[in-house]
Amino acid sequence: MSPRHWVSQLLSLFYLKALEKYFNPFMAKTQSLQGVGVLVTRPKTQAEALSKLIKAAGGHAIIFPTLIINETHNRQKALGTLHKIASHDWLFFVSANAVHYAAKLLGGTFKTPQQIKIAAVGKATKNALSQYKLLADLTPPHTSSSEALLSQLEGQNMHEKKCMIIRGEGGRETLKQTLQSYGATVSYAEVYRRDCPDSDTGQLVSSWKNGEINYVTATSGESLKNLITLIGSTEQELLRQTPLLTVSKRIEKMAHNAGIKQVIVSKQPYNESLIETLIEQTG
Numbered sequence: 001m002s003p004r005h006w007v008s009q010l011l012s013l014f015y016l017k018a019l020e021k022y023f024n025p026f027m028a029k030t031q032s033l034q035g036v037g038v039l040v041t042r043p044k045t046q047a048e049a050l051s052k053l054i055k056a057a058g059g060h061a062i063i064f065p066t067l068i069i070n071e072t073h074n075r076q077k078a079l080g081t082l083h084k085i086a087s088h089d090w091l092f093f094v095s096a097n098a099v100h101y102a103a104k105l106l107g108g109t110f111k112t113p114q115q116i117k118i119a120a121v122g123k124a125t126k127n128a129l130s131q132y133k134l135l136a137d138l139t140p141p142h143t144s145s146s147e148a149l150l151s152q153l154e155g156q157n158m159h160e161k162k163c164m165i166i167r168g169e170g171g172r173e174t175l176k177q178t179l180q181s182y183g184a185t186v187s188y189a190e191v192y193r194r195d196c197p198d199s200d201t202g203q204l205v206s207s208w209k210n211g212e213i214n215y216v217t218a219t220s221g222e223s224l225k226n227l228i229t230l231i232g233s234t235e236q237e238l239l240r241q242t243p244l245l246t247v248s249k250r251i252e253k254m255a256h257n258a259g260i261k262q263v264i265v266s267k268q269p270y271n272e273s274l275i276e277t278l279i280e281q282t283g
Contacts, residue, residue, distance in 0.1 A: 032279040033059030039216045041066040041223045053275045064204050066226035068195045069097050079105050081189040085112055089161040092119045096128035098166045101192040103132050110134055121149050144269045146175040159183035169193040196226040208238045216244045221251050
């Protein structure tokens with residue numbers, strides 16, 4: 001073997017070792033959910049992104065939406081409220097759905113006076129606003145909740161400010177009550193509703209009993225409540241014995257009250273954080 005050929009082979013070997021060192025941690029990470037079945041309960045349009053990440057990590061995503069998002073029952077009332085946007089000082093969007101359904105009611109576009117300030121409950125809501133060329137003046141940096149959003153209002157003078165909360169029908173009153181305690185006037189524009197689907201759980205229960213579901217994800221209180229309702233009282237033990245991954249202490253408490261034995265709270269409510277938490281649990 002000539003010296004030149006020997007050096008070439010040696011360099012090739014070093015190159016391959018360098019590639020192996022670089023890619024192995026990545027491959028290990030992307031396959032960290034190998035063989036793990038994860039139940040995804042988000043609405044169908046929102047479940048796909050999380051499911052893709054689960055599959056990319058080697059896991060198996062079982063999509064079973066426990067929420068359906070539909071237009072509000074009272075379209076005219078919501079539209080009438082939205083037409084008063086210009087008379088307000090603040091707009092509070094509590095979800096990406098609130099952004100999209102408000103835009104739909106307004107014909108696909110938002111026209112807000114420049115002086116109006118806009119608050120988004122989290123990153124997904126902020127990104128949804130950007131699709132309509134709206135910039136959020138206020139967004140929690142690390143999490144997504146009414147409490148986190150309210151913490152960002154420190155230093156803001158809300159006395160006698162007119163605030164509109166754009167949200168779904170029903171829901172929590174924390175944001176409204178706190179804003180009122182600051183002296184603000186608050187109104188709701190309820191632009192969508194959350195319904196429980198009439199789904200057949202036969203295949204889901206069969207997969208569960210066969211050991212194909214190792215973790216359950218529930219990123220809202222309603223999604224968990226509806227899952228409990230849908231599987232019925234006879235199959236509750238399946239849920240109680242399966243680790244539940246959620247995004248807030250509030251939902252963790254609901255889960256414990258429902259008898260679920262192991263509840264894991266993700267550090268952040270975003271898909272990437274959910275995957276990282278699952279990988280930590282399975283590792």
